Amino acid sequence: MSKVPMNLFYARTHEWVKVEGNVAFVGITDFAQHQLGSVVFVDLPEIGSVLKQNKEFGAVESVKAASDLMSPVSGKVIEQNDEVVGDPEQVNRDPYNSWFIKIEMSDPKELDALLKPNEYEEISR
Numbered sequence: 001m002s003k004v005p006m007n008l009f010y011a012r013t014h015e016w017v018k019v020e021g022n023v024a025f026v027g028i029t030d031f032a033q034h035q036l037g038s039v040v041f042v043d044l045p046e047i048g049s050v051l052k053q054n055k056e057f058g059a060v061e062s063v064k065a066a067s068d069l070m071s072p073v074s075g076k077v078i079e080q081n082d083e084v085v086g087d088p089e090q091v092n093r094d095p096y097n098s099w100f101i102k103i104e105m106s107d108p109k110e111l112d113a114l115l116k117p118n119e120y121e122e123i124s125r
Helices: 030-036 080-088 107-114 119-124
Strands: 015-020 024-028 039-043 056-062 066-070 076-078 102-106
Touching: 015 107, 024 030, 030 056
Parallel strands: none
Antiparallel strands: 015 024, 024 102, 039 056, 056 066, 076 102
């Protein structure tokens, strides 16, 4: 069974969100990286890009498949994780510390629409 940290929010599309103040760190879950297999490429938006909740913001490619990344919250991209871009396999080794982007949230209330850890566990079995 996949690991589901209790301090995060989750999207039905298998992205996780860690909140620090008004900033959301976004990555993919352990379940998602297991489904994808070895990640070989990550395509992320430019810093300053404005994202909308539930809209595509990038892609992850693995040896098995490519998968769109969906933004769990709306806001502006303030940072991308260059380490993950340079070494995409770290997503497989440590998915919950391998965030893709940081978003300055425009509407923190959108977090209410995301899944709590126990709810995410139910859909990721």
